[in-house]
Amino acid sequence: MQIFLLKNRLFLLLLITTVLYSCGQGEVETPKPVVQPEPLLYGTVAGKVTDAKTNNPIPGAVVKLFGLEVKTEVDGIFVFHGIPYFDEQTITVTDPDYQAYSQTFTINQARLTVNAALTPLKDPTDELNAFLENLSQLLESLDPENLPAIEALFSESYVASDDPVTTFGVLSGVIPPNYEGVIPTFINVFNTYSWLEFVFRDKVMNITHARKASIELFLDVDSENAEDGNLRHLNAKCNFEFRREGSDWKIVYWQLLTLDVRM
CATH class of the missing domain: 3.10.450.50 (Nuclear Transport Factor 2; Chain: A,)
Known part of the structure; x- marks a missing residue:
């Protein structure tokens, strides 16, 4: 009789252990997918600086954008590379013989054209x-x-x-x-x-x-x-x-x- 009870207890213990183990296995969390950050996008900003009265190009004007600085070429052209998308940017153009110029914009394309017409300080x-x-x-x-x-x-x-x-x-x-x-x-x-x-x-x-x-x-x-x-x-x-x-x-x-x- 005692032997029979002992066997029943062992059987119940084994059954409980098996059930608990099975339940534990079912509660294992499925790994969440890793979300990759969106890649940063950069574009080019280019343009031409001209005289507002004659419409002729102005060479040597100083153009500043995104902490960068360039001077316009003989044809008045300037180019900036690596300007980040979606951030508000302000471009400024200065020349000792013209009124200062500034324009705020947001770039959302591979190449953005920003032209500037400067007004002479004197006639x-x-x-x-x-x-x-x-x-x-x-x-x-x-x-x-x-x-x-x-x-x-x-x-x-x-x-x-x-x-x-x-x-x-x-x-x-x-x-x-x-x-x-x-x-x-x-x-x-x-x-x-x-x-x-x-x-x-x-x-x-x-x-x-x-x-x-x-x-x-x-x-x-x-x-x-x-x-x-x-x-x-x-x-x-x-x-x-x-x-x-x-x-x-x-x-x-x-x-x-x-x-x-x-x-």
Whole structure:
């Protein structure tokens, strides 16, 4: 009898153990799938910086974006690579001769175009008109003390055209051949004439941007020879090229297109 009870107890114990084991196996959690983070996306931001008045490209403007900085090329183009998607970004464009520009955007494509049109701080047309008026007054003064001021209106890279008409003007001592010849040329002019009147008229300006321009005009010069008192009238059609160096415009090129001298 005792043996029978012992066997029943062992059987029950084995049965309970088996049931518990089976239940435990059923409660094992299924591993959750690993969620991979979405890959970061990066795009390219490119554009062109232009003069708002002439629509011509501006070289050398400083463009900043996402902690990066580049300068525009000769054609006004800039490019930034590796700009993250979906983050709000602000692009800024600065240039010493233009008002600052900024634009905020969000990139959500492989390549985004952002163009910038800058407004000049000063009107080049007004500046160049004032430049020519100043040059006229300095030359008409016939004062040697004004020679350094006249020289300062020419770029150190200045050169006259080598065409036949301009060459005649250079050989006649009225047009400087290069920067080194500016003061010698106008010393000769000041010594030759006792009276001088310069008039720039019919000006046609071609403004490239706030640092580059050209002017085609007629130059009337009336003079009195210091030795014999003879009067002379000179009429010339000229082409001047200008470049801003620092804050000042400079003459970089002078060409005589036509020349008529009357005694």
